[in-house]
Amino acid sequence: MPSSSAQQVLPTIQPMEAIDASPGDVVVLVGTTKGLFSLSSGPGRDAWTLTGPWFQGEEINAATLDCRNGRTRLLVGATSSHWGPSVYRSDDLGASWVEPEPHTLAFPDVVGAAVARVWQLQPAGDAQPDVVYAGVEPAALFRSDDGGESFRLDEGLWGHPHRPQWEPGGGGLCLHTVIPDPSGGPRLGIAVSAAGFYRTMDGQTWEAANNGIRAPFLPEPTPEFGQCVHKVDGHPTEPDTLFLQHHWGVYRSEDFGGQWTEVGADSLSSTFGFPIVVDPNEPGTVYVLPLTSDEFRCAPEGHFQVFRTTDGGRSWHGLDKGLPQESAWLSVLRDGFSADTLSPAGLYAGTRTGEVFASSDAGESWRELARHLPPVLCVKPAVLR
Amino acid sequence: MRVVVRLASALRTYAGGAPRLELDLPAPVTVAHVLDAIDVAHPAVGRRLRDEVGIVRRHVNVFVGPDNVRDLDDADTVVPEGAEVAMLAAVSGG
Numbered sequence: 001m002p003s004s005s006a007q008q009v010l011p012t013i014q015p016m017e018a019i020d021a022s023p024g025d026v027v028v029l030v031g032t033t034k035g036l037f038s039l040s041s042g043p044g045r046d047a048w049t050l051t052g053p054w055f056q057g058e059e060i061n062a063a064t065l066d067c068r069n070g071r072t073r074l075l076v077g078a079t080s081s082h083w084g085p086s087v088y089r090s091d092d093l094g095a096s097w098v099e100p101e102p103h104t105l106a107f108p109d110v111v112g113a114a115v116a117r118v119w120q121l122q123p124a125g126d127a128q129p130d131v132v133y134a135g136v137e138p139a140a141l142f143r144s145d146d147g148g149e150s151f152r153l154d155e156g157l158w159g160h161p162h163r164p165q166w167e168p169g170g171g172g173l174c175l176h177t178v179i180p181d182p183s184g185g186p187r188l189g190i191a192v193s194a195a196g197f198y199r200t201m202d203g204q205t206w207e208a209a210n211n212g213i214r215a216p217f218l219p220e221p222t223p224e225f226g227q228c229v230h231k232v233d234g235h236p237t238e239p240d241t242l243f244l245q246h247h248w249g250v251y252r253s254e255d256f257g258g259q260w261t262e263v264g265a266d267s268l269s270s271t272f273g274f275p276i277v278v279d280p281n282e283p284g285t286v287y288v289l290p291l292t293s294d295e296f297r298c299a300p301e302g303h304f305q306v307f308r309t310t311d312g313g314r315s316w317h318g319l320d321k322g323l324p325q326e327s328a329w330l331s332v333l334r335d336g337f338s339a340d341t342l343s344p345a346g347l348y349a350g351t352r353t354g355e356v357f358a359s360s361d362a363g364e365s366w367r368e369l370a371r372h373l374p375p376v377l378c379v380k381p382a383v384l385r
Numbered sequence: 386m387r388v389v390v391r392l393a394s395a396l397r398t399y400a401g402g403a404p405r406l407e408l409d410l411p412a413p414v415t416v417a418h419v420l421d422a423i424d425v426a427h428p429a430v431g432r433r434l435r436d437e438v439g440i441v442r443r444h445v446n447v448f449v450g451p452d453n454v455r456d457l458d459d460a461d462t463v464v465p466e467g468a469e470v471a472m473l474a475a476v477s478g479g
Binding site for chain 1 (some may be wrong): 428437
């Protein structure tokens with residue numbers, strides 16, 4: 001384990017102010033193509049403060065605020081187009097940052113691969129308060145058992161016989177989703193574009209779990225793997241149920257990916273989209289952001305709206321109060337939409353054109369929290385403990 | 386043999402703020418030797434220059450004197466006595 005004395009203190013990046021937040025406040029980390037921002041508010045979510053950018057000029061594809069086990073730790077996956085990827089952390093809400101030394105979010109020498117980008121930093125549940133997973137490009141999973149200070153490669157997934165046949169999606173061959181077992185057990189799910197959903201039940205052996213997901217872009221309509229899964233989400237109180245936004249279609253599974261059933265084809269404005277978010281309070285309530293086709297990838301008819309189901313995907317309804325509804329050719333990437341853990345749920349959507357929209361009433365109404373940011377790559381809210 | 390390495394400004398903080406590194410290496414010295422020595426002395430600089438496979442990052446330029454080593458023998462380029470090695474950011478990038 002790296003010692004604190006060996007950690008690299010980063011240079012001052014102006015402005016290097018800390019996030020001004022206290023326990024109970026909401027902090028929304030906004031990763032962009034040009035650095036990290038935060039939006040913070042009291043529990044009422046009515047007045048917001050924009051802070052940043054940190055890591056100016058770097059892509060922030062992954063960020064999380066880890067408040068488990070007494071921490072208040074920001075973890076950020078940043079990629080410099082010149083100097084490559086790294087993971088940084090701050091235990092003082094952004095006033096100072098350290099980079100672990102030795103740097104272990106890297107492939108071992110024998111693997112012969114290099115991390116190009118960190119796509120996901122996913123803390124496990126409270127039952128595993130020191131575990132953090134990292135998904136990277138090329139698609140691989142790393143695990144930390146010390147809150148993100150050091151990582152090791154999941155060799156079982158890396159050694160999967162399918163892996164040499166995985167094909168990259170438009171964003172690269174990225175492992176972008178990690179679904180930990182909320183009970184602290186070994187079960188784990190991951191998603192790769194464009195390889196599909198994979199799961200392990202014992203923490204060691206992995207299997208493709210894409211039964212029922214159509215892949216019209218492949219010769220075999222329902223192959224074992226190769227699906228372009230854009231995002232998967234679940235709810236800790238119903239851990240067997242998952243919702244999945246595929247390149248074509250929204251799907252639901254009742255057995256942690258053993259079988260998938262398409263939902264919403266008759267009521268969504270488009271079945272194409274990237275993010276999918278399960279409500280933190282209602283396991284049957286799910287949100288998606290439809291985009292027109294895989295070729296256009298903008299809000300259908302320039303009408304930006306969130307679609308919500310409250311019955312587990314059987315029916316979906318558009319929500320657009322406060323969202324731009326004319327000439328709004330917006331799009332949101334797979335990690336650009338997320339929910340906080342308050343009730344009613346706070347929802348946050350960051351667009352590729354630098355707006356951040358938020359709802360504090362589970363999508364019923366929306367307001368714009370920020371505009372003119374660089375293109376948003378990820379939006380990650382948390383409630384400070 | 387003493388080799389002076391000039392660092393791009395963005396790299397200096399990872400080398401304690403030093404604009405230049407002075408390395409003592411057994412002759413003959415190649416660019417690979419210089420990069421290996423940086424990996425040991427300043428690993429946070431080293432990984433910003435090369436990835437885990439050992440490839441110099443796409444938007445990093447390494448010069449020996451006035452010459453970009455991509456126009457010479459890449460990492461096998463020999464560093465002559467007295468030549469400065471410069472690790473600089475390319476004008477490309479995001």
